[in-house]
Amino acid sequence: MTDYEHYEAIVVGAGPGGAAAAATLANYGIETLVLERGVEAGSKNVSGGLIYAEESSPYTIDNLFPGFREEAAERPVTDYRIHNIAGTKVESFDLTRLHEHDTEWCDAVLRRKMDSWLEDRVHERARETGGGVLTGVRVNGLLREDGEIIGVTMDELDPITADVIIAADGVNSEIARDAGLMDWEDPSEWFQGVKAVVDMPHDVIAERFDIDDDEGVAHLFSGDLFEDVRGGGFLYTNEDTLSIGTVFHLDSLVAERAEPHELLDALLTHPLLADWLGDDYHELEYSAKLVPDSKKVALREPHAGRLMVVGDAAGQMQAQGPIIKGMNHAVTAGALAAEAYAQAKSRNDPEGAGELYAKKLRDNGVMRKLRPRGYDTLRGLTENESVTETVDSVLTSFVGRAAIRGLSGQLERLYNTPALSALIPDTRTPYVTLPTVIGEELGVQIRETSNVTPPTLEARIGELRYDTDIGSPHIELLDNSYDVSGAAVTACPVSAVGFGGGCYRDEVIKTNGSEEHVVSLDTQPCVECGTCAIVAKTKWTHPRGGKGVDFTEG
Ligand SMILES: Cc1cc2nc3c(=O)[nH]c(=O)nc-3n(C[C@H](O)[C@H](O)[C@H](O)COP(=O)(O)OP(=O)(O)OC[C@H]3O[C@@H](n4cnc5c(N)ncnc54)[C@H](O)[C@@H]3O)c2cc1C
Numbered sequence: 420m421t422d423y424e425h426y427e428a429i430v431v432g433a434g435p436g437g438a439a440a441a442a443t444l445a446n447y448g449i450e451t452l453v454l455e456r457g458v459e460a461g462s463k464n465v466s467g468g469l470i471y472a473e474e475s476s477p478y479t480i481d482n483l484f485p486g487f488r489e490e491a492a493e494r495p496v497t498d499y500r501i502h503n504i505a506g507t508k509v510e511s512f513d514l515t516r517l518h519e520h521d522t523e524w525c526d527a528v529l530r531r532k533m534d535s536w537l538e539d540r541v542h543e544r545a546r547e548t549g550g551g552v553l554t555g556v557r558v559n560g561l562l563r564e565d566g567e568i569i570g571v572t573m574d575e576l577d578p579i580t581a582d583v584i585i586a587a588d589g590v591n592s593e594i595a596r597d598a599g600l601m602d603w604e605d606p607s608e609w610f611q612g613v614k615a616v617v618d619m620p621h622d623v624i625a626e627r628f629d630i631d632d633d634e635g636v637a638h639l640f641s642g643d644l645f646e647d648v649r650g651g652g653f654l655y656t657n658e659d660t661l662s663i664g665t666v667f668h669l670d671s672l673v674a675e676r677a678e679p680h681e682l683l684d685a686l687l688t689h690p691l692l693a694d695w696l697g698d699d700y701h702e703l704e705y706s707a708k709l710v711p712d713s714k715k716v717a718l719r720e721p722h723a724g725r726l727m728v729v730g731d732a733a734g735q736m737q738a739q740g741p742i743i744k745g746m747n748h749a750v751t752a753g754a755l756a757a758e759a760y761a762q763a764k765s766r767n768d769p770e771g772a773g774e775l776y777a778k779k780l781r782d783n784g785v786m787r788k789l790r791p792r793g794y795d796t797l798r799g800l801t802e803n804e805s806v807t808e809t810v811d812s813v814l815t816s817f818v819g820r821a822a823i824r825g826l827s828g829q830l831e832r833l834y835n836t837p838a839l840s841a842l843i844p845d846t847r848t849p850y851v852t853l854p855t856v857i858g859e860e861l862g863v864q865i866r867e868t869s870n871v872t873p874p875t876l877e878a879r880i881g882e883l884r885y886d887t888d889i890g891s892p893h894i895e896l897l898d899n900s901y902d903v904s905g906a907a908v909t910a911c912p913v914s915a916v917g918f919g920g921g922c923y924r925d926e927v928i929k930t931n932g933s934e935e936h937v938v939s940l941d942t943q944p945c946v947e948c949g950t951c952a953i954v955a956k957t958k959w960t961h962p963r964g965g966k967g968v969d970f971t972e973g
């Protein structure tokens with residue numbers, strides 16, 4: 420075998436999972452090289468994003484990186500509400516108790532600022548071990564010898580070998596797929612998140628949201644404003660911006676042929692947001708990314724040989740009812756994987772690191788959160804279509820409505836029950852039917868009028884920064900028939916039916932009296948969300964290192 424450059428540890432990806440893994444490895448004095456495809460950490464990353472420090476977690480971001488909250492975060496979340504919307508009627512519940520359950524603290528973050536801050540600290544510590552962080556490098560596969568994983572291959576560099584590889588390369592992990600641990604087959608296992616970062620001066624945020632410097636708010640939205648698509652919206656306050664977005668089950672987006680940017684616009688222009696957004700709406704950035712549903716895809720054994728997989732790459736993104744917890748679990752898993760390797764090595768059993776890591780995920784209660792007991796058992800019943808039909812028809816009947824009115828004093832308490840929120844079925848009942856009935860029966864009429872005009876898709880794409888790899892598209896469309904790949908035209912967040920400027924378009928080609936409905940792909944406006952890897956037949960890869968979209972907010 421060729422003599423390749425060797426490091427004791429390679430970490431792929433410098434998001435929260437990779438940063439936690441690398442810092443922990445470095446704390447153990449292990450020579451660590453971090454490979455990140457973005458021009459800077461954070462330039463490829465998108466979150467809502469509230470980062471939690473859970474009381475029950477063995478590792479939190481501020482334990483690993485002192486100063487994190489003061490220097491890398493935006494605002495603490497001190498008020499947490501959900502709004503049940505039916506047309507222009509809204510019933511709001513205070514969810515602060517659910518939000519504070521097992522929570523030491525929770526801050527809003529923007530990923531470019533947060534991840535680049537982490538990158539600097541990781542680089543400093545990893546350099547002391549003989550390693551460091553290399554940006555602009557895309558790992559494109561695993562290096563194997565006699566079938567065993569021994570390193571990674573890259574677009575930009577020669578292969579590098581390592582004693583341990585921690586893949587923290589996010590939701591579209593090419594490494595987890597190369598190792599056979601993940602696939603891109605089933606839309607019901609994923610959410611799609613779409614987000615707008617909105618410019619708003621600090622003092623305007625203080626006035627419109629009635630908060631001080633050390634306070635922040637989180638608003639969640641569900642009900643009929645997204646038609647029948649299962650999911651919801653969020654609004655979080657940052658220092659001098661707002662993060663507003665939507666997260667929907669991907670299978671539901673596809674089934675409804677919904678346009679993600681239009682669903683976001685439905686939220687932005689709802690009268691409930693009118694006073695908060697005022698008449699000076701200025702969007703700084705539009706972005707999107709897939710999100711795994713840990714209840715369905717979190718790997719029980721996230722390892723293969725000397726490879727361990729952490730964070731979104733291992734499906735470790737928990738939707739705890741309306742609360743989204745991915746970054747904190749990526750941090751915990753990254754640190755536990757690093758700790759497992761250090762301990763296995765000290766017992767002269769480095770090959771045992773993967774199993775020890777999986778055991779640590781179980782022993783520390785992480786797997787119980789990611790794959791709650793009872794969800795799989797109940798799923799057969801609660802996610803059964805005819806049960807959903809029955810529950811929805813009862814809820815929308817005279818009797819169901821009377822029950823909702825009768826329960827009006829109890830509903831907020833029920834919404835704040837952690838055990839219930841962990842088991843919410845993936846059906847339209849909790850996302851659409853129940854909140855809509857609550858809004859209709861108990862809601863207050865909103866009288867404000869929205870003055871928000873969201874940018875067009877063309878303007879949103881035009882505002883994004885790209886370093887496109889002309890002549891080297893990173894996604895290949897393997898089947899261009901509309902039947903197989905047509906869902907991408909609507910589900911791709913930068914494409915739309917009738918919009919000529921996005922990634923996917925459809926057209927009907929007439930030849931010799933026959934018609935063919937086909938789609939075509941132009942990857943230049945791609946925001947690298949991963950959606951079309953699942954909903955179309957593609958050969959999907961990330962762009963080469965440093966290429967593609969360059970998010971400035973995230
Ligand atoms: C709209 C939206 C809202 C969300 N809201 C929240 C929230 O409020 N709270 C929360 O906790 N989570 C939220 N999440 C989920 C959260 O963003 C993820 O769970 C989290 O980022 C996972 O961290 P990670 O380190 O595993 O992966 P990532 O943060 O995705 O980092 C992966 C890193 O790997 C790099 N990389 C990828 N492939 C390669 C490669 N081949 N070679 C080199 N580098 C590579 C990427 O550039 C990136 O830096 C949200 C997600 C979205 C999309």
Ligand code: SF4
Nearest residue numbers: 911945946948949951
């Ligand atoms: S082309 Fe695919 S990966 Fe790119 S933005 Fe559209 S759906 Fe997402």
